[in-house]
Amino acid sequence: MKRANSLTWFSLFFLFSIGFTEMCAQDRIIKTNQDTIHCQIKEILDDEVKYIDPKLRNDLVFGIDKNKVDKIVLANGAEVEISDSMYGKAEYEDQSQNVIKARLFGPLYGALDFSFEHSIKPGSSYEGTIGFIGTGLDNYGRNPQGAYVKLGYKLIKSPDFYLKGMRYAHILKGSYVRPEIIFAAYEVNKDEYLFDIFYEERNVSRTSVVMGAVVLNIGKQWVFNDVFVIDWFVGAGYGFGKNKSNYYSHIAFWGGASEFPLALTSGFRIGVAF
Numbered sequence: 001m002k003r004a005n006s007l008t009w010f011s012l013f014f015l016f017s018i019g020f021t022e023m024c025a026q027d028r029i030i031k032t033n034q035d036t037i038h039c040q041i042k043e044i045l046d047d048e049v050k051y052i053d054p055k056l057r058n059d060l061v062f063g064i065d066k067n068k069v070d071k072i073v074l075a076n077g078a079e080v081e082i083s084d085s086m087y088g089k090a091e092y093e094d095q096s097q098n099v100i101k102a103r104l105f106g107p108l109y110g111a112l113d114f115s116f117e118h119s120i121k122p123g124s125s126y127e128g129t130i131g132f133i134g135t136g137l138d139n140y141g142r143n144p145q146g147a148y149v150k151l152g153y154k155l156i157k158s159p160d161f162y163l164k165g166m167r168y169a170h171i172l173k174g175s176y177v178r179p180e181i182i183f184a185a186y187e188v189n190k191d192e193y194l195f196d197i198f199y200e201e202r203n204v205s206r207t208s209v210v211m212g213a214v215v216l217n218i219g220k221q222w223v224f225n226d227v228f229v230i231d232w233f234v235g236a237g238y239g240f241g242k243n244k245s246n247y248y249s250h251i252a253f254w255g256g257a258s259e260f261p262l263a264l265t266s267g268f269r270i271g272v273a274f
Contacts, residue, residue, distance in 0.1 A: 032067075146209075184212070231267075
């Protein structure tokens with residue numbers, strides 16, 4: 001009797017060991033919501049992971065979209081990282097991540113303007129601009145001399161609907177919104193007129209203008225052959241600063257005078273991606 005009980009316990013222990021070993025030897029799919037699927041991986045395709053669930057049937061193959069998978073842990077302990085087809089940085093490693101751009105018509109408005117954009121992840125990038133005031137045409141005869149900087153964060157529009165395996169045509173391409181902070185500091189001629197009964201006298205002095213603006217731009221950027229870039233945008237926001245003469249044209253933006261705080265921007269840039 002004792003021997004029979006021993007055999008029974010041994011059989012149960014043996015079956016438990018087999019089941020535990022099989023469970024531990026299974027592959028695991030860790031989903032993006034951190035749920036875990038214990039299974040046996042059959043295939044890892046471009047847009048899908050195929051697996052079987054031994055608890056159900058060994059000949060029934062299931063599939064799961066790779067965009068729902070965070071990683072795969074194989075039975076031997078090896079891990080396979082999965083990249084989202086739309087937002088995974090690995091999907092765009094062969095594309096240029098940076099752009100240097102110049103404002104095409106900047107000299108016509110009195111400044112040379114250069115921008116640098118860097119993609120930080122699919123759909124988002126940083127953009128900085130520096131402009132040299134006084135290096136273009138002097139449209140108003142005020143001889144402006146100074147500089148401005150712009151710092152922005154670009155949010156590139158994603159598709160309105162998603163299809164399996166969809167991705168950006170280029171990581172830097174598409175319609176976008178760009179919140180931006182602008183600072184401009186320059187000196188400019190200020191005309192003062194003295195009137196008398198017999199004469200009129202004109203005095204020219206230099207005055208300093210220091211202006212800032214917070215602007216929301218909307219625009220679109222095209223990338224051709226992963227090299228040539230065209231960028232167009234318009235924007236509006238709020239201007240503020242030191243502007244005793246109430247000039248409206250600050251080259252970096254238009255507006256922002258005390259009685260007209262609305263600030264407007266626009267631009268057409270061409271550049272090179274690298």
